[in-house]
Amino acid sequence: MPLDPLADLRERMRKLERMFHTNPLERASITYGRLRIIGGQLLVDAGGNVTIVGTLSVEGTSQITGTVEITGPLTSTGTVNLNGPTNIAGNLDVTGTTHLGGPTTIDGNTAIEGNVTVQNGGRIDVGGVTLDSSYATPRVNLGGAQIESATGTAITFTAGTSIFYLTGGTLRIPGMTTGGTHHVTCDLAGNLGSAERIGDT
DSSP states (O other): OOOOHHHHHHHHHHHHHHHHTOOTTTTOOOSSSOOOOSSOOOOOOTTOOOOOSSOOOOOSOOOOOSOOOOOSOOOOOSOOOOOSOOOOOSOOOOOSOOOOOSOOOOOSOOOOOSOOOOOTTOEEEETTEEEEOSSSSOEEEOTTOOOOOSSSSEEEEEETTEEEEEETTEEEOTTOOSSSEEEEEEOTTOOEEEEEEESOO
């Protein structure tokens, strides 16, 4: 029985119409080949997701304007520049050299187990007390502050072989005998001068 030419033509038209409305990549699968886009754009919108189970390798520049969440380890062997605010809520371990070029504010408790060196004219300000390294010989400027002994009853000052200490409201200079007459000079501004002993026996 011969085929109906019109029926065959209508079937071909239906197949052609179906091809016009079919999305060939809707359920596409690439097993061993690859998908190459040259000069075009891969766009995922309308709430779509991109899931990568294997490895993602990017050789060019990457720009991310949204939120990025990383739940696994992150390793960077190159330079990392953070130009905006950075919040670290967890622990931070730094084992290499750290350089802070701008102002730094520490609001919590700070424990330092190693040495702290202030150099090149830097200083440490604690209230009205200043430890200044800008002079040829570093100075401690009390600025009207007081020195108190947290333990014991005396505060001892040493400079080379000279030693004197404050105890019970009295300035004592070791090495002076009980005999003889002792003099301590003081200028009009109340600055203590030299101490000497006269007539020691």
